[in-house]
Amino acid sequence: MTKGGETRNRILDAAHEAVVAKGFGATSIDELLAVTGISKSGFFYHFRDKTELAKALIERYFAEDERIYDALFARARDLVDDPLQVFLLTLRFLADAMADLPRGHPGCLVALSCYHERQFDASVRDLNREGALMWRRRFRAMFDEIAGSHPPRTAIDGDDFADMISSVLEGGIVMSKALEDPAVLPRQILMLRTFVRLAFQAGTT
Amino acid sequence: MTKGGETRNRILDAAHEAVVAKGFGATSIDELLAVTGISKSGFFYHFRDKTELAKALIERYFAEDERIYDALFARARDLVDDPLQVFLLTLRFLADAMADLPRGHPGCLVALSCYHERQFDASVRDLNREGALMWRRRFRAMFDEIAGSHPPRTAIDGDDFADMISSVLEGGIVMSKALEDPAVLPRQILMLRTFVRLAFQAGTT
DNA sequence: TTGTCAACTGCACCGGCGGTGCGGTTCCGT
DNA sequence: ACGGAACCGCACCGCCGGTGCAGTTGACAA
Structure with a gap:
């Protein structure tokens, strides 16, 4: 697993947890950034x-x-x-x-x-x-x-x-x-x- | 049916149609205002x-x-x-x-x-x-x-x-x-x- | 006729969110 | 030593939900 892949997975883990708990619309990207400790630019590097x-x-x-x-x-x-x-x-x-x-x-x-x-x-x-x-x-x-x-x-x-x-x-x-x-x-x-x-x-x- | 009730129903009609078509989150209030021809203040008069x-x-x-x-x-x-x-x-x-x-x-x-x-x-x-x-x-x-x-x-x-x-x-x-x-x-x-x-x-x- | 109240309109403004753009940095493999 | 993957920081945009408030319209009751 590359380093990029790991980060991507961390985002997906956080996203999955939040989405099943609150729905997709109620899960904000900013919130995922806070949980994963990644920056906004980092997020959009992994997902368009x-x-x-x-x-x-x-x-x-x-x-x-x-x-x-x-x-x-x-x-x-x-x-x-x-x-x-x-x-x-x-x-x-x-x-x-x-x-x-x-x-x-x-x-x-x-x-x-x-x-x-x-x-x-x-x-x-x-x-x-x-x-x-x-x-x-x-x-x-x-x-x-x-x-x-x-x-x-x-x-x-x-x-x-x-x-x-x-x-x-x-x-x-x-x-x-x-x-x-x-x-x-x-x-x-x-x-x-x-x-x-x-x-x-x-x-x- | 009072006049207020009619307007309220018109909003609900428009909302129902949009919500089943696109989901609740993707249905914007502004959009309902456009469809029903009501003003934003009018909407919030009927719904908190x-x-x-x-x-x-x-x-x-x-x-x-x-x-x-x-x-x-x-x-x-x-x-x-x-x-x-x-x-x-x-x-x-x-x-x-x-x-x-x-x-x-x-x-x-x-x-x-x-x-x-x-x-x-x-x-x-x-x-x-x-x-x-x-x-x-x-x-x-x-x-x-x-x-x-x-x-x-x-x-x-x-x-x-x-x-x-x-x-x-x-x-x-x-x-x-x-x-x-x-x-x-x-x-x-x-x-x-x-x-x-x-x-x-x-x-x- | 006048007053009152429901049912609105119009407008300015706020903060959060999705998303863009871009310049910089760090670190790893070659 | 160098290039590229994997980011960071920051400024900025437009949409959206929501607030606040002053003003208008029309029906109905005293």
Whole structure:
């Protein structure tokens, strides 16, 4: 990591913390300068403008997101074999992980960008879209794998199923925030787990 | 309606349109003045500050939201009797209504407030919480009514079920925006319908 | 008819913020 | 010894949220 890269990361760290806490619009550049101890010129050396900061933030967010899901799925695959059980266990892990966050999920940058306080340019929208499609592909693959051995009880479109996972996660975060109750998100993830179970399992357990 | 009330509403109309299109932070007061033709002093005569504008916007949004759901449920109750069928039909109506919006759902003010571009004060948070609880009560009542005649296939908490409805709606809006595809939201509502069907119906249809 | 009050207008001004421009400095690798 | 990456310092701009205050208009009530 070059020295420039380190500074850039320090700015991104500070920015991420402030943005999830207060939103992008309410996070001023001056404030990030104060936290990181960098000068204004230094900031604009690394980022052309605030929008580019947002882009970098989202890119980093997706990378981290990928890493987390990979780890969660891998852990579940180590413990069970059946694709359906892998997915159900992953959702359980995810719910546990969300429940362990004392102040709840800090907020998803995709949703934050959608409710763009500032009108972002096309590149941010494309980034967002690509991220959402990444989720769709991931969960869609899982759906196909499960459906291979467990015929769904009712006709379900794979993409719709995949989007449902993302929707409940995004919606769960929103509802957790709105209700000011961090427990809502993990409980919603478990509801999603129930849905998956009902969709694929013949039994009533 | 007094003259003052009319002007206030005109401001709120303009504000609502701009806010769902660009976010709260990106909507300037000056811009609202230009659209409504009112003076800056006039604006601040009606609203102490921008936060109070947000509050008024959210209050109006909830009132409209209540009205819409009441109408949807009433229409469904007119057509079918069984509580489960009423709910399934309502979800169908809702999906159709969302599909009819040419540019998709413009965005929910609750989610917008949660991803508060500006840090809103406690009163806005309370308003948001009250709105989310309103949803919970409404859908919870529906759940209880259905569960009375249709024992769920698996143990489901009523509040979690109710929040699931809100979550999928909120998440569906986010995913629709992220994927830049208005069709995602209605499809997610139909997925939700599938979930409700699976949760309560013994048959596999 | 006069007074009163809600509902504004017009204008000057403030501080914060995003952003620009530019000249200088420090330090690291070659 | 030199060039370039990685900054610092500072002056300046325009927009925006917000304040303060004096003045105007029109409806309605005494």
